[in-house]
Amino acid sequence: MGVEVWWAEVGLARQEFVADLNDVERGRLDAYLRDVDKARFLLGVTIVRRVLAARMSLPAAKVALDRTCPDCGKPHGKVRSTGVELSVTHSGDLVGVAFADRPVGLDVERVDPSLDVDALARVALSEAETQELRGYDGLAKARAFTEYWTRKEAVLKATGEGLRGDLRAGVPAGIHVVELEVGADHRAALAVISPTPPVITQQTAAQLLR
Ligand SMILES: CC(C)(COP(=O)(O)OP(=O)(O)OC[C@H]1O[C@@H](n2cnc3c(N)ncnc32)[C@H](O)[C@@H]1OP(=O)(O)O)[C@@H](O)C(=O)NCCC(=O)NCCS
Ligand SMILES: [Zn+2]
Known part of the structure; x- marks a missing residue:
């Protein structure tokens, strides 16, 4: 089974992408206060729409997407489309979208050197992981923590x-978690609910977003 992961740098967002958004997405876009948050959201939507549009031979604006939260009904849930499993993530300079035929979770985080890693470790990491972190200092420690964190979020996003979910728990059976290489400033991980390890292809969305 294959997973396609598409990445875009936040600078690739353009106003004209808004034309393909539905009303719910325009509402979400308007609600963000900071331009950088608008740009990240817009890029996530546009990558989802354009990749699925190419697969379905439809215009991007015609791709039906559902963002209904299963808990409260508001449109802030995981984005869904029929016939494909999706996961969207954004942080710092990067926006990523995973497309798969099984439930998938993608998470990217910018490494924040000012993180209070020890305090976060107490709530988010297992005993063994906390022990492992003691071998690191400074930026390397923030990177190592962020690596754990993205793996956990990827799993919790795959399961929905x-x-x-329990952050301190290990990876449940039947979930494959893979670290993705996205450069020194960010950490990223992909989780797939599958009996076999996923075959992952990563690509830049630069061409797609032209
Ligand atoms: C999902 C979640 C882990 C994302 O965390 P994050 O690192 O801040 O953000 P990311 O950029 O990595 O991911 C955001 C994307 O996750 C998706 N998403 C939202 N809820 C999700 C969920 N429960 N499971 C998987 N993916 C989810 C969305 O597609 C969203 O992107 P978009 O709105 O731009 O399309 C976090 O927001 C969360 O836990 N949300 C749900 C918690 C909750 O209590 N929900 C009930 C509210 S009533
Ligand atoms: Zn909700």
Whole structure:
């Protein structure tokens, strides 16, 4: 089974992408206060729309997407489309979208050197992981923590639990978690619910977003 992961740098966002958004997405876009948050959201939507449009031979604006939250009905849930499993993530300079035929979770985080890693480790990491972190200092420690964090979020996004899930737990059986290489400033991980390890292809969305 294959997973396609598309990445874009936040600078690739353009106003004209808004034309393909539905009303719910325009509402979400308007609600963001900071331009950088608007840009990240817009890029995530546009990558989803354009990749699925090419697969379905439809205009990007015609791709039906559902963002209904299963808990409260508001349109802030995981984005869904029929016939494909999706996961969207954005942080720092990067936006990523995974497309798969099994439930998938993608998470990217910018490494923040000012993180209080020890305090976060107490709530988010297992004993063994906390022990492992003691071997690191400074930026390397922030990177190592962020690596753990993205793996956990990827799993919780694959299962759909989100951050309500147990962060300190290990990876449940039947979930494959893979670290993705995205440069020194960010960490990224992909989780797939599958009996076999996924075959992952990564590509830049630069051409797609032209
Ligand atoms: C999902 C979640 C882990 C994402 O965390 P994050 O690192 O801040 O953000 P990311 O950029 O990596 O991911 C955001 C994307 O996750 C997706 N998403 C939202 N909820 C999700 C969920 N429960 N499971 C998987 N993916 C989810 C969305 O597609 C969103 O992108 P978009 O709105 O731009 O399309 C976090 O927001 C969360 O736990 N949310 C749900 C928690 C909750 O209590 N929900 C009930 C509210 S009533
Ligand atoms: Zn909700």
